[in-house]
Amino acid sequence: MAADENQKGFIRPEEIKANKQAPGMHSKELSEHIWAVIFSSGDEIFSGLTNWAADHQVRSAHLTAVGALKSAVLGYYDLEHRVYRKIAVDEQVELLSLIGDFAIDHGKPVLHAHVIVGRQDGSMRGGHLIEAYASPTTEVFVTTSPIELQRTFDPVSGLDLITIQENRQGL
Numbered sequence: 139m140a141a142d143e144n145q146k147g148f149i150r151p152e153e154i155k156a157n158k159q160a161p162g163m164h165s166k167e168l169s170e171h172i173w174a175v176i177f178s179s180g181d182e183i184f185s186g187l188t189n190w191a192a193d194h195q196v197r198s199a200h201l202t203a204v205g206a207l208k209s210a211v212l213g214y215y216d217l218e219h220r221v222y223r224k225i226a227v228d229e230q231v232e233l234l235s236l237i238g239d240f241a242i243d244h245g246k247p248v249l250h251a252h253v254i255v256g257r258q259d260g261s262m263r264g265g266h267l268i269e270a271y272a273s274p275t276t277e278v279f280v281t282t283s284p285i286e287l288q289r290t291f292d293p294v295s296g297l298d299l300i301t302i303q304e305n306r307q308g309l
Contacts, residue, residue, distance in 0.1 A: 148221040149213065151297055154268055156249075160186025165194075173280040177205070177272035183236075184249060184269050187278065191247035196240050197286035201251070203236035205276030212253055212265030220296035225265045231255040233276055236267065240280075241287035241300045248289060248298070 162178025163186040175190055177183055183203075191199070208230055213222030238251025251267040270276075289298040 147224050156185040156188035158182035158185040171282045175278040177276040179273045181272045188249050191240050196247045198283040199240040199280050201280040203278040205233045207231050208271045208273035210270035211268040213268045214265050241289045243289035243298050
């Protein structure tokens with residue numbers, strides 16, 4: 139794959155970074171292990187959630203979200219080339235579903251999430267969350283777990299995947 143192609147329409151998994159801003163994001167613990175994380179217009183969701191998880195020392199969690207977005211970049215993983223093919227969403231859309239999880243990778247919580255968005259004409263787009271901007275809001279509910287999940291590199295897929303370590307009782 140040519141270098142200029144990679145910059146325009148593809149992104150390697152290790153290039154997905156939480157380096158955008160979410161200044162309007164706020165959160166509240168609703169009950170033990172259950173959090174509401176609310177994003178305001180313009181907040182970048184992937185970065186905001188990743189930074190929130192690091193700040194709250196999340197070791198494992200699952201999450202769901204709904205709301206609306208002013209734009210997003212989703213991805214489809216091309217297993218042969220080991221890159222995400224970017225799916226640009228450059229319009230106001232309904233966030234119909236965002237589901238995902240956190241697990242520890244190289245000592246830090248890493249978000250893995252998939253998204254379905256609804257366009258004005260009722261058609262949908264979906265894929266792996268790379269970047270998304272709330273407008274006017276995105277409402278995320280996170281359930282944390284006291285049990286840590288780890289990601290390790292899988293040479294077959296080229297991805298860091300959750301691995302389950304069994305204890306002696308097979309659990």
